Amino acid sequence: MHPFGDLSAYLDEALSPEARASVQAHLDTCALCRTRLAELRGTARLIAGLPMPVPSRSLVPRVSIPIWVAPLRTFSTFASGAAILVFLASAALSSFPRMTSAGSAAAPAPNTLSAPQASAGAAAASSTLRPQDFNPAAAPSPAPAPNTDQVRVPTAQTGAAKERVDTSSPSVAYDAATRTYQAEPAQPAFAVSPWLWLVLGIAFGALSLILGRRLRSA
């Protein structure tokens, strides 16, 4: 009786001493079993000699990194890009009104100045406004309502110039020397400086770089 079923275990030295001795005694007298044993040994060597496959990426989970680092890095990267885009857009738009305001001078003037003054032409434009001529309730902007002294529209010699003052949501600057208020173009209340977006973009970009280095170093 050939001990075929024990040959692999014999090969792997996994038999008890008694079983091993029995198989060894059989092998000494059986050429067929020696051939079978050699075949199994050769098969095992072939399997052991197969090339090592290599994973396409690291499979080690980054357990030393807090779980929020990777999402925060992704957020920072996108936030940086978005802030810089907003910066570029706002920088471009900030120059856009100056280019188009002159072209829109023919538009009807809103309500800052009283109707008689609006129709008075250059003379009225160069005139000095009295406080009672200024109607803060009618002004659309949050500019401070002057209640003392005089309001004067400077250098607004033409209807177009007056229009520019009126349509740009004027604020009123106080001139202490002349004790007059000067209407001048003002930024909308909701406007944010483009530089703020640039600073945010740089800050988020720096945060993204720091977190990226943290992820790589782990």
Next chain:
Amino acid sequence: MTNTLIDRARRGDARAFEQLAIEIERPLYRHAARMLGHDDAEDVVQDALLSAWKSLASFEGTSFRAWVFRIVTNRALDRLRSRRRHPELPLDPPTEDDDSATWAEPAAPGPELADLAADREALRVVEDALATIPADQRAALLLRDVEGFAYEEIATITSTEIGTVKSRIHRGRLAVRNILISRGWRGSGG
């Protein structure tokens, strides 16, 4: 060194665990890839390592390597079972007596097995042969011939008796041998 890392990892040192995982990553992937193919092997190994980290406190054995191989092997076998909506081969078919298992005879003289190691095509035949044998036999055979685990360790890894391990290894090895013989190799080398 490894024992020190294991102790540190068990105390919650994540970097120590990552060092342990780096040391064992390649062998785990090799085992999983031969069990499952390359597509699922990466996911299985990564999931298994993460699971090992989370359950490291429950590790009470002496061999961290065998413990992680057990996790990977179980996950690989589970993955194979989940694929078997339409099974072609059972994971572990009913066994017959190992002594009466069929030994194919070479039909014609061919190269010896010892000559095959340098033959890339022959290595592909060996890989294909491994892929055709039942998964439980393949797992035991790979753990023995490739990873070098002892029969007792393989029994622990696969949660079986040593007698079952012995049978699976022999039958798997014999099946691969028979496939090689059927390709014309004599197999008398070694």
